[in-house]
Every structure is written in structure tokens, then in C-alpha cells.
Amino acid sequence: MTAGRPRKGSGAPGRGYGLVLAPGASAGPDQPALIAIDRAASALGVKVARVALPKGKAERAVPRATEQVKALGLPDGKVFSGGRSFGGRVFSMAVADGLPAAGLVLLSYPLHPPGKPDQLRTDHFGQLKVPCLFVSGTRDAFGTPEELERAVALIPGPVTQVWVDGGDHGMRGKDDVVAEAVVGWLSDNTNA
Numbered sequence: 001m002t003a004g005r006p007r008k009g010s011g012a013p014g015r016g017y018g019l020v021l022a023p024g025a026s027a028g029p030d031q032p033a034l035i036a037i038d039r040a041a042s043a044l045g046v047k048v049a050r051v052a053l054p055k056g057k058a059e060r061a062v063p064r065a066t067e068q069v070k071a072l073g074l075p076d077g078k079v080f081s082g083g084r085s086f087g088g089r090v091f092s093m094a095v096a097d098g099l100p101a102a103g104l105v106l107l108s109y110p111l112h113p114p115g116k117p118d119q120l121r122t123d124h125f126g127q128l129k130v131p132c133l134f135v136s137g138t139r140d141a142f143g144t145p146e147e148l149e150r151a152v153a154l155i156p157g158p159v160t161q162v163w164v165d166g167g168d169h170g171m172r173g174k175d176d177v178v179a180e181a182v183v184g185w186l187s188d189n190t191n192a
Contacts, residue, residue: 017046019037020048022082022088024086034050034084058093085107085110096128104128105133105185120151125155129156137166138165164177
């Protein structure tokens with residue numbers, strides 16, 4: 001699928017939808033992968049907002065994530081949210097806590113701290129009833145493919161996993177691959 005091009009005969013997927021993306025804990029909203037997704041999703045007709053969240057504990061950032069989605073001004077259920085690492089985790093917690101969402105875009109989800117696979121960040125997964133996209137590198141120290149596959153089995157909503165071969169947690173140099181995966185999934189989930 002070509003990013004930004006509606007499927008033949010499908011109308012204009014994406015129009016009327018929004019996407020709010022937050023970066024990882026050590027980056028700002030101008031993170032290259034988020035910029036690439038912004039461009040591709042905007043071409044699809046999705047209204048995109050790249051936002052910053054407060055640093056620190058994920059639980060403390062949830063209210064700000066909720067404010068960012070509401071600031072987009074779209075009806076409940078018409079906004080996808082998520083982001084890279086910390087940003088995706090915060091939005092997944094907000095959705096589990098009741099924030100209406102069309103779905104979650106989770107890039108390099110930080111399943112556990114590196115080297116600490118017993119400290120899973122999945123307590124809220126059982127409340128995720130919306131479609132979820134996980135885009136992860138096959139060499140991510142925050143969760144192996146096997147660990148993530150076991151964890152997403154806890155999610156009652158539909159889950160799509162995309163593996164970026166050789167990608168680490170930062171997935172540097174893989175921005176176009178990540179953007180293509182996200183836009184393809186958005187197209188499929190806004191064209192129903």
C-alpha cells in the first residue's frame with residue numbers, strides 16, 4: 001500500500017479522524033519518526049497533532065494526554081492516539097482509564113525496563129478494547145518479539161503487530177518503514 005493514497009473505490013479514508021502522537025521520554029514532538037507519520041497521515045486526510053507530555057511517571061502524564069486529545073476538537077471515537085515508547089504507554093493508560101479512542105498507535109512500546117523482564121508494564125492491557133497497532137523493532141531491549149506477543153494476548157481489542165527487522169528501541173533510520181506501517185493501519189481502520 002502506498003502511504004497517503006486511498007484504496008481504489010474506497011472514498012477518502014482518514015477524513016474526519018485525528019491522530020495525537022507523543023514522543024519517548026527523552027525526546028520532543030519533532031522526533032523524526034513522528035514527523036514522518038505526521039506527513040503521511042496528513043496526506044491521508046487525518047488531522048495530526050504531535051504533542052509533548054510531562055516528564056516523570058507515566059501515571060502523572062495521563063491527564064495531560066487526555067487534554068491533548070480533547071484539544072483536537074473531534075468527536076469521541078474519531079481520534080487515534082499513541083506515540084513512541086513513553087508517549088504510547090501514557091496514551092494506552094489514558095484509553096484504559098476511559099479516554100475515548102478510535103485506536104492506539106504504539107511505537108516501540110516499553111514493555112519492561114531493559115534487563116528487567118519481570119517488571120512488565122501491562123497492568124492496564126485488559127482494559128484496552130480498541131484496535132491497537134504495535135510497531136516494534138526485533139532487537140528492542142524493552143521487549144523481545146516473544147515477550148510482546150505474550151503480553152498483547154492480554155488485550156481484548158484487536159491487535160496488529162508490525163516487526164521492524166533489526167530495529168532497536170529507537171528504530172533510527174527506520175522512520176519511513178514505521179510511517180508506512182502506521183498509515184496502512186490507519187487507512188484500514190478509517191475506511192470501514
